[in-house]
Amino acid sequence: MTAGPSKTIAPVEIGGKLVGPDQPVYVIAEIGLNHNGDVAIAKQLIDIAHEAGCDAVKFQKRTPEISTPADMRDVQRETPWGTMSYLDYRYRVEFEEEQYTEIDNYCSKLGMHWFASPWDVPSVEFLANRFDVVTFKVASASVTDLELLTAMKNTGKPVILSTGMSTLEEIDKAVETLGTEKLVMMHATSTYPMPAHEANLRTINTLRERYGVPIGYSGHERGLQISLAAVALGAVTVERHITLDRTMWGSDHSASLEPEGLRHLVRDIRIIEEALGDGVKRVFEGELKPKARLRRVG
Numbered sequence: 001m002t003a004g005p006s007k008t009i010a011p012v013e014i015g016g017k018l019v020g021p022d023q024p025v026y027v028i029a030e031i032g033l034n035h036n037g038d039v040a041i042a043k044q045l046i047d048i049a050h051e052a053g054c055d056a057v058k059f060q061k062r063t064p065e066i067s068t069p070a071d072m073r074d075v076q077r078e079t080p081w082g083t084m085s086y087l088d089y090r091y092r093v094e095f096e097e098e099q100y101t102e103i104d105n106y107c108s109k110l111g112m113h114w115f116a117s118p119w120d121v122p123s124v125e126f127l128a129n130r131f132d133v134v135t136f137k138v139a140s141a142s143v144t145d146l147e148l149l150t151a152m153k154n155t156g157k158p159v160i161l162s163t164g165m166s167t168l169e170e171i172d173k174a175v176e177t178l179g180t181e182k183l184v185m186m187h188a189t190s191t192y193p194m195p196a197h198e199a200n201l202r203t204i205n206t207l208r209e210r211y212g213v214p215i216g217y218s219g220h221e222r223g224l225q226i227s228l229a230a231v232a233l234g235a236v237t238v239e240r241h242i243t244l245d246r247t248m249w250g251s252d253h254s255a256s257l258e259p260e261g262l263r264h265l266v267r268d269i270r271i272i273e274e275a276l277g278d279g280v281k282r283v284f285e286g287e288l289k290p291k292a293r294l295r296r297v298g
């Protein structure tokens with residue numbers, strides 16, 4: 001499984017964009033469930049991602065009766081729509097064909113990619129058969145669901161595999177199932193919000209050397225520093241949750257970026273890309289005058 005540090009890593013094409021080393025960082029705004037079941041909020045978040053310069057927006061697609069653990073289904077939950085079972089809440093926030101068609105049309109008008117992490121096989125079929133999504137994402141929680149991964153692989157689309165809450169042995173099995181040809185992997189730690197000491201960003205290098213595929217970063221921290229450091233360490237894609245307002249009701253809002261944070265993230269990623277350069281030591285034109293003025297010898 002060790003690709004070796006010197007192996008050239010081939011980029012993966014996602015919807016006409018190359019994702020890999022020496023390519024622009026592919027920035028994914030994870031809407032997830034932060035639309036709270038409201039397509040108007042989803043569209044506002046798509047606008048925010050587009051204006052910030054993100055490449056893609058991402059959703060989560062579930063078939064609630066399959067993906068909700070049996071012992072959770074009847075648990076009562078206070079929601080903005082009243083007290084309901086966890087299963088009913090899952091249905092309440094799930095988008096179906098009508099909403100995804102609206103999203104699909106909206107994104108194509110803006111020239112934005114959209115895709116989702118399907119959490120069960122019927123959700124893979126739903127996304128593959130009804131929409132021409134550019135890629136599939138494996139959520140960290142699904143790394144060991146090899147039936148789900150096989151369904152994604154069989155679509156022939158590229159797959160983005162997140163690796164939070166997973167051991168290298170579990171990731172090995174996922175990679176054996178998915179193959180490496182159209183695979184992008186994401187380093188992730190699935191703590192919400194993630195403290196800095198659990199970021200372990202050098203894992204980006206570990207994964208790159210072990211699997212020889214482009215490695216990105218899926219972040220759940222507060223703030224921007226850790227995502228920006230991931231880019232400096234070579235992450236080829238960055239995914240962050242976004243929200244209209246961190247105080248909104250729902251589990252993912254508090255560890256999400258608000259519009260201004262997202263704008264700063266993309267702005268700073270583009271500056272870092274430029275600043276990383278090609279590693280060839282050279283004297284820049286702009287250094288010549290200071291050189292003439294300051295260097296005494298040679």
Ligand SMILES: C=C(OP(=O)(O)O)C(=O)O
Nearest residue numbers: 060117139140162188218
């Ligand atoms: C939970 C998800 O991703 P990650 O594991 O990267 O946070 C997801 O994509 O649905």
